[in-house]
Amino acid sequence: MSVIGKRLVDQVKSTGWKSTIAQRLDDGFTRFTAGLSWNDVRGVLRGDPAPKPNPRVKPHTEAFWFHIRPTFYHEAVTTLYPTFRLGLLSAVFFTIEIITGIFLMIFYTPSPERAYTNMIDILTNVPFGSFMRDMHRLGAEAMVIVVTLHMVRTFTTGSYKKPRQFTWFTGVVLLVVTLFLSFSGYLLPWDQLSFWAVTIGTSMADAAPVFGPTVNLLLRGAPDIGAGGLLRFYLMHVVLFPLIGIIFVAVHYYKVVRWGISLPPEMEPIGEDNARKVPPDKRVNFLPDIATNEIMYAGIAFAVLAISCVTWYSAPLETHANPLATPNHTVAPWYFYWLQGLLKIPHIIPILPGSIATALDQFFANVLGLTPKVFWGVIVGPLVFVLLFAVPYIDPNPSRRYGDRKIMLAFGGVFAALILYLSLAGIPTGVPVTGFGYVGGTPPSEVAQEFMPDEGEGALMTIPFDQMIVGEHAVRPDANVPDAPKLSRVLAEVYHSMERRKAAPDPLGQILNPEATATVKITQIQPDLKQISININFTDVNGIAQQFTKYKFIHKESGRAH
Amino acid sequence: MIKKIITFRPSFTVRILAGLISFIAIIAACMVAGVADLTQALSTRDANFRARLIEEGARVYMDQCARCHGVEGKGIEGQGPSLSSSNFFNNRVKEVGWNSTLETYIAAVTKSGIPLKSSPMWEVTHPPFLERFGGPLREDQIDNVVRFVMNWKQSPIDSMDVIEAPKPGEAFAPLPTPVPLTPAQEEGRNLFLSNGCNACHAIRGVANGAIGPSLNRIYEDAMMWIASEEYKASQGQATTPEEYIRESIVNPQAFIVPECPQGACPAGVMPPNYADTIPPADLDKIIDYLATLGRPAGE
Incomplete structure (x- = not known):
C-alpha cells in the first residue's frame, strides 16, 4: 500500500470517516484560499474579530489576488473622506467595461459593411444585447467622470507628493488611457455620431505641425476614415489600450501596497509620510473590513449602473455613417469639448485689442507658420497633459496641508474653471453669457434643427403618426388642428421659437426678419410612411425673399412618438 | 452634517445588507432586461x-x-x-x-x-x-x-x-427620333458640355446630371409650360419654346416649375449669371441645339 493510502487509513482508524472527510475538504479549501480554513472564512464573513495569531494576513503574502492589496489600512482612510472610494470605483468600472466589452465583441465585426448591421442585430436579435451595450456605454462615460474626479481628489489632498510622484504619473497615464479607450470605442458603431465625432478628433491630430499628418494617417489608415481606420480603432480599443490599462492598473495598485493610501493631510507631520507606520490600534485589516467595504461599494456602483440601463438610459444609435453628409451641430465626445473650445479661440493672444491681436497673428503666421488653431488646439491642448504629468515634480512645497498650499489649490481651481469654460465654448451654441464659441447656422436652419435635427429626434418627429394630419399647416400660436393636439402644440412651439429668434439676434448678429412665416407640410408617401417638412419663408440680409425647407420621412412603426 | 458624511464608515451589518440589496438589484435589473428582451423588447426594437x-x-x-x-x-x-x-x-x-x-x-x-x-x-x-x-x-x-x-x-x-x-x-x-443635327446645333451640343450644363442636367446619350430637370423633351415641356396658368401668373414672358429656353438660362428665377420629385422645386439652384459668362453667339447655338430635343417632327 502506498504511503498516501496508508496515511488515509490511519486517519480513518484514529478519527473516523466523517471527521476524515471534513478534515480533507478543509485542507483543500485552505489550499484554495491560500491559508484560510473554512472556519476562518466564516469568521471573516461574520465580522468576528481576528484571532491571534491572525490567519487573515497569510493570503496577502501567499496568494496572487490578495498580494496586490495591502494587509491593513490606517483607520483614518477607511472613512468616505479622504478617498471617496473613487480609485476603487474606477477599477470597478474598468472591470464592468471588460465584461460587457467581451460580450459585445462576440457579435461585432470591425468592417464598414458589417459594423452598423451588427449594431442593429445586437439591439434587435441578441437577448441582453441592448442591456450590455447600454452598460458598456454608460459605464464608459461614468468611468471618465470617476477617473477625473479621482485625479481631482488626489490633487486636492496633495497625495501626489513624495513618495507618490510615480503613482500620480501612472494615474495620469490611466486617465489618458481612459480617454483614448472611450474615444476609440466611439467609432465602432459606425453611425453618423461616431463617424463625425472621430473625424473631428483625428482632424485635431492632423493640424499638428511636422508630425500631425503622419499621426493622422497612422490613426486612420488612409486620408479619410474608412475600413482601415475602423480596424485600427477597433484594435486600439480591444487590444492596445486595455493592455496598457491593465499593466498600469497593476503598477498603480502595487504602489498602493508599497506606500499605502495617504492619510488626511492634517493628520501628518509636514513633509513626512506615515501611511505605512500605523500603530496597531489604528489598523483596519483588509480581511474582512476593507474587503467587505469594497465589495459593498462595487455592488452599489454596479447596481446603480444596471438599474440606470433598464430604466432611463439607452445608448444612442444614429443613422449609418455617411462620409458625404455632415450633420449640423456635429461635436466631439463631451470630454473633448474643452479641446473644441480651445480650437475656437480666435487669436494667439486673445486678451489684446482686436487689431493688435490680428497683427500679432499675422506676425506669428509669417515668422513661425503658427495659426491660432494650431497654437491652441495642438500645442496648448496636449500641454495640459504634460502639465498634469509634471505636477508632482514642479510643486516644491513639502506640506500637504490645505492652508500651506493656497497657491497650488488656487491654481488648480483656476485650471478646472478654465476647462469648464472652454467645455461650454466647445458646444455648438457656445457660452451663454459671452457668446464665445457660437458656430450655429442661420436662424431659419437653427429653427429647423431645433424641431427636426439632422440626427436624433426633434418635436416635429415625435408627433404620433395618426396626428400627422396630411396638408399644409401654418405655424401659429393658437394653432388648432382637429384631432391632433400634439401637432397643434408643436406648431405653437415652432411659432414661439421663431418669435424668439426674431426678437434676439444670435451671437453672430443674425436675426430672423419680423415678417418671416413658416408652415409645416405633411404628405402621405406610403400607407405607413409620411413626409413632414418645415418651410420657413424669410427675407435674407440682401432683402431677397427666400424659403428654407427641410424634410424627414416618418414611418408609423418607427417608435419615435411619445 | 458634512462631517457626518465625510467620516461615514458603514458598519459590518450595513455593508452586508447594502451589498446583498445591491446584488439583488443587479440580478433584478438583469432579469428585467432579459425578460423584456425575451418577450417584447427585441421585436419592438x-x-x-x-x-x-x-x-x-x-x-x-x-x-x-x-x-x-x-x-x-x-x-x-x-x-x-x-x-x-x-x-x-x-x-x-x-x-x-x-x-x-x-x-x-x-x-x-x-x-x-x-x-x-x-x-x-x-x-x-x-x-x-x-x-x-x-x-x-x-x-x-x-x-x-x-x-x-x-x-x-x-x-x-x-x-x-x-x-x-x-x-x-x-x-x-x-423618345422622338433625334433630328439630325446641323453643324451649328452640333456645336451647340459641344458648348452645352463645355459650359458644364451636363453637371446638373440629363439628356439621354449626352449628359447624366442629376440636380436639374432632365432636358430630353425640353421643347415639348416648354410648349406645355408656356400655355399653363402657373406660367402666366409668374414673371415669365416667353411665347415660344426657344424664348422659354433662353429665359430659363439667362433669368432662371423668372419661372420655377412647381412640382419636383422631392416636392416643391427649390428656387435659386440654377446660377443666375450665365448671361454674363456665356457669349451671346454661343448661347444662341446652345438654345438652337436644346430646341431640337422633343420637337415634334416637321416643326
Whole structure:
C-alpha cells in the first residue's frame, strides 16, 4: 500500500470517516484560499474579530489576488473622506467595461459593411444585447467622470507628493488611457455620431505641425476614415489600450501596497509620510473590513449602473455613417469639448485689442507658420497633459496641508474653471453669457434643427403618426388642428421659437426678419410612411425673399412618438 | 452634517445588507432586461429599426430614384417603369426569368444596373448605383431603398397612369427620333458640355446630371409650360419654346416649375449669371441645339 493510502487509513482508524472527510475538504479549501480554513472564512464573513495569531494576513503574502492589496489600512482612510472610494470605483468600472466589452465583441465585426448591421442585430436579435451595450456605454462615460474626479481628489489632498510622484504619473497615464479607450470605442458603431465625432478628433491630430499628418494617417489608415481606420480603432480599443490599462492598473495598485493610501493631510507631520507606520490600534485589516467595504461599494456602483440601463438610459444609435453628409451641430465626445473650445479661440493672444491681436497673428503666421488653431488646439491642448504629468515634480512645497498650499489649490481651481469654460465654448451654441464659441447656422436652419435635427429626434418627429394630419399647416400660436393636439402644440412651439429668434439676434448678429412665416407640410408617401417638412419663408440680409425647407420621412412603426 | 458624511464608515451589518440589496438589484435589473428582451423588447426594437431603415430608404429613393420612377413609384414614360403596381410585385420576377426573390432582383438591378439594350425588353439603360460599380450609393443605402420599394407591396398602386415596363419583345415608347443635327446645333451640343450644363442636367446619350430637370423633351415641356396658368401668373414672358429656353438660362428665377420629385422645386439652384459668362453667339447655338430635343417632327 502506498504511503498516501496508508496515511488515509490511519486517519480513518484514529478519527473516523466523517471527521476524515471534513478534515480533507478543509485542507483543500485552505489550499484554495491560500491559508484560510473554512472556519476562518466564516469568521471573516461574520465580522468576528481576528484571532491571534491572525490567519487573515497569510493570503496577502501567499496568494496572487490578495498580494496586490495591502494587509491593513490606517483607520483614518477607511472613512468616505479622504478617498471617496473613487480609485476603487474606477477599477470597478474598468472591470464592468471588460465584461460587457467581451460580450459585445462576440457579435461585432470591425468592417464598414458589417459594423452598423451588427449594431442593429445586437439591439434587435441578441437577448441582453441592448442591456450590455447600454452598460458598456454608460459605464464608459461614468468611468471618465470617476477617473477625473479621482485625479481631482488626489490633487486636492496633495497625495501626489513624495513618495507618490510615480503613482500620480501612472494615474495620469490611466486617465489618458481612459480617454483614448472611450474615444476609440466611439467609432465602432459606425453611425453618423461616431463617424463625425472621430473625424473631428483625428482632424485635431492632423493640424499638428511636422508630425500631425503622419499621426493622422497612422490613426486612420488612409486620408479619410474608412475600413482601415475602423480596424485600427477597433484594435486600439480591444487590444492596445486595455493592455496598457491593465499593466498600469497593476503598477498603480502595487504602489498602493508599497506606500499605502495617504492619510488626511492634517493628520501628518509636514513633509513626512506615515501611511505605512500605523500603530496597531489604528489598523483596519483588509480581511474582512476593507474587503467587505469594497465589495459593498462595487455592488452599489454596479447596481446603480444596471438599474440606470433598464430604466432611463439607452445608448444612442444614429443613422449609418455617411462620409458625404455632415450633420449640423456635429461635436466631439463631451470630454473633448474643452479641446473644441480651445480650437475656437480666435487669436494667439486673445486678451489684446482686436487689431493688435490680428497683427500679432499675422506676425506669428509669417515668422513661425503658427495659426491660432494650431497654437491652441495642438500645442496648448496636449500641454495640459504634460502639465498634469509634471505636477508632482514642479510643486516644491513639502506640506500637504490645505492652508500651506493656497497657491497650488488656487491654481488648480483656476485650471478646472478654465476647462469648464472652454467645455461650454466647445458646444455648438457656445457660452451663454459671452457668446464665445457660437458656430450655429442661420436662424431659419437653427429653427429647423431645433424641431427636426439632422440626427436624433426633434418635436416635429415625435408627433404620433395618426396626428400627422396630411396638408399644409401654418405655424401659429393658437394653432388648432382637429384631432391632433400634439401637432397643434408643436406648431405653437415652432411659432414661439421663431418669435424668439426674431426678437434676439444670435451671437453672430443674425436675426430672423419680423415678417418671416413658416408652415409645416405633411404628405402621405406610403400607407405607413409620411413626409413632414418645415418651410420657413424669410427675407435674407440682401432683402431677397427666400424659403428654407427641410424634410424627414416618418414611418408609423418607427417608435419615435411619445 | 458634512462631517457626518465625510467620516461615514458603514458598519459590518450595513455593508452586508447594502451589498446583498445591491446584488439583488443587479440580478433584478438583469432579469428585467432579459425578460423584456425575451418577450417584447427585441421585436419592438426590430420593428422600430425596420421602420427607420424604410425612412432612410425613402430619402435615398426621393434623391436618386424618383427622377425616373416617380415619387409614387408610378413610373415615368420613357424613363422608368412602375415600382408600385401589383403587376410589378406579382409578375416581374417571372417576366425577366429571375431565379430568386423580388427583393434580390431590385437589389441586383439597383446595384449593378442593366446594360443598355442587353435585352430587347429594355430601351433605357438602368445605371449601376453601387459605389463599387461607379454609382453614388453604398450597399446599405441600396438595401434601404429595396425596403422602401417593397413597402408598397401591402397596397400596390394600380391607377390608370401607371407606366408599366414593356413586355418582352416590346420597348418603352421611344423618345422622338433625334433630328439630325446641323453643324451649328452640333456645336451647340459641344458648348452645352463645355459650359458644364451636363453637371446638373440629363439628356439621354449626352449628359447624366442629376440636380436639374432632365432636358430630353425640353421643347415639348416648354410648349406645355408656356400655355399653363402657373406660367402666366409668374414673371415669365416667353411665347415660344426657344424664348422659354433662353429665359430659363439667362433669368432662371423668372419661372420655377412647381412640382419636383422631392416636392416643391427649390428656387435659386440654377446660377443666375450665365448671361454674363456665356457669349451671346454661343448661347444662341446652345438654345438652337436644346430646341431640337422633343420637337415634334416637321416643326
